[in-house]
Amino acid sequence: MRSVIYFESIDPKRNRHRWYRIGAELTLFGGVVRREWGRVGQKGRRVQHEFESYQEAILQIKRIMRTRKKHGYKILRNFVSL
Numbered sequence: 001m002r003s004v005i006y007f008e009s010i011d012p013k014r015n016r017h018r019w020y021r022i023g024a025e026l027t028l029f030g031g032v033v034r035r036e037w038g039r040v041g042q043k044g045r046r047v048q049h050e051f052e053s054y055q056e057a058i059l060q061i062k063r064i065m066r067t068r069k070k071h072g073y074k075i076l077r078n079f080v081s082l
Helices: 053-072
Strands: 001-012 016-027 030-039 047-051 074-081
Touching: 001 053, 016 053, 030 053, 047 053
Parallel strands: none
Antiparallel strands: 001 016, 001 074, 016 030, 030 047
């Protein structure tokens, strides 16, 4: 199972043009959360975190989603594959 969520935060008055992508995957050893972020139109940074279970990875994604929304990000795409 894999899920990916794509956010953007655009505010021309503040020269803010940011994107953020987060995804979770089920692995043989648990779950993985991959995060990427950067300026729209630019290559971003990438970080990967491993968890003992897929459920823990999903809980981390939910925490990050709350934080992104507090910082003005809007969800543009939400993809889940089974």
